[in-house]
Amino acid sequence: MVTENLKNFDSPVFPFTAIVGQEEMKLALQLNVIDPKIGGVMIMGDRGTGKSTTIRAIADLLPEIEIVKDDPFNSHKSDLDLMGNEVKVAIQNGEEIQTELIKIPMIDLPLGATEDRVCGTIDIEKALTEGIKAFEPGLLAKANRGLLYVDEVNLLDDHLVDILLDSAASGWNTVEREGISIRHPARFVLVGSGNPEEGELRPQLLDRFGMHAEIRTVKDPTLRVKVVEERTSFDQTPSVWIENYASEQQNLRDKIIAAQQLLPSVDLGYDLRIKISEVCSRLDVDGLRGDIVTNRAAKAHAAYDGRDTVTIEDISKIITLCLRHRLRKDPLESIDSGDKVNKIFKEVFEIED
Template sequence: MVAQDLKKFTTPIFPFTAIVGQEEMKLALQLNVIDPKIGGVMIMGDRGTGKSTTIRAIADLLPEIEVIKDDPFNSHKSDLDLMGNDVKNAIERGETLETALIKIPMVDLPLGATEDRVCGTIDIEKALTEGIKAFEPGLLAKANRGILYVDEVNLLDDHLVDILLDSAASGWNTVEREGISIRHPARFVLVGSGNPEEGELRPQLLDRFGMHAEIRTVKDPVLRVKVVEERTSFDQTPLLWLQNYEVQQQELRDKIVAAQKLLSSVELDYNLRIKISEVCSLLDVDGLRGDIVTNRAAKAHAAYDGRDKVTINDIEKIITLCLRHRLRKDPLESIDSGDKVSKVFKEVFEIED
């Protein structure tokens, strides 16, 4: 069967560039894809606002990646931080490894997942009887170099959220059983989504997400009708839709790839860094994670716009996304945390409303 025929059997995914509104969520996802070290994004919002659709759409938009063929960790052919031990050993032995192009992995973490399913398991019996480390990879192995999506992350067991955040931050997953230890690369963009009505995430876990996007149900009736009509039209003729948006999809894909290449040469002036830290200090943000993420996101935003120097405008666009979930909650305060970040930013950077 030719590849063209196989395409007919794959479920069409709504084009990212066709999604109406939800700019905060779209920007946060694109910046995390440009620089995964931002630390993922938490998307909080009402049910039925297109969270899952948007996340699947960004994974589908991204260009294919080159991996070592039949490797469970989607190992990179030359980057040591992105390859499993077997591949490292084979390269040291001077073996020639076959590579293949695959779509960016998009892994859904089911709510009822166990730790073994997430991290992988070691077959102790095989290890003892045959003297080999028999490792059964889990979802973290599958997500290496891709996107790991956790819907209803606020309902997930805290222990599992901790494991996910640790792996996302370090880029590695370690599994230990009965004195046997296996370590493999697990560098992915962690995307969590949830509905605030179903409970908040613990502050110390929330703080570990790089960015926090809030999405609301569209109130404008004209826009609502447009969203409904577009979705209905896509469901009826998906292939025609994908053709119509192919040029826009390719333009955005090229823009993201160009930004990834430019990122390492983007500069952020010292005086701007001082002001970012001043905003964090005035907002009483615990730790330095807020400063680090804001710096990273500002650079990613400049690269996204094709510039090698960060401007105040870049910082303004991303600072609320990076800091709003790090503020201490004061039940008596009436001002929204996003507005509070914006207000302090304008004071420090001396921007008039």
């Protein structure tokens, strides 16, 4: 009974719609939620600028999802790509599937996490003695259909970052040990954050994040006072705050759900696709990931605005977020602020200042 009560007890989360400023980060997170295939977002900025608060706030804002009851992978009841093997077998055997609604999973990856903790482990002894695959799911299983947040991703072991990016891109996690292999769905929005003072991520890894948002400490004293006052007020009376922002939160939630439903029918014209690729080419972006992500993000932005056709305005809002971190060739160079991307964008799309 006590466990059940604890399960229902949630710490209050600062409302997403109450967050002041940090527009780049908020937009990137919303677009990734509308289309997780954008490939996640890397947020770089000063300490104490509300990175963790914003990420928890977007997870709290999202609608509940329906999962197969007591399933370790948050399996979907009908989508094969979001379903563990046991659920697939149960459906094939005509068994009745029980479901429940849960909040979107928001998994924090601790900095000292091991590969076993992230990917899960196979109990070889149990497998050999009892003849069954004894799999202990890791954080990737828990994050399926949710968000996986890695704070200080630039301090994480490169090998682990690789695993996270592979799973985020493929939507699957495979664990192999002593000839036994387990594969399960791991479709999540990967959000990494870091402080540039502690070192940049290697360009090969950085390129695999769909978007890159930069956040800066607010300089305007009036705005700083407002942020401090709002945070203090929330800490004192969280229930009042959550109630005050309830209608704004619901409106944004409805907007995101509508955008997710509209997304498959959004059209991006051939001439605009050509120009996006011309921008990538002139910026000397390696590979085609930049083109693909920009196309996806532009469609998600149009859907977010409730339109089924992408405009130049949509592209202008997202192209810097999608390309600025793909320009570096020398690991010692810092990330372009976006001026270079913006300049080439205006030239290609013939936009006058």
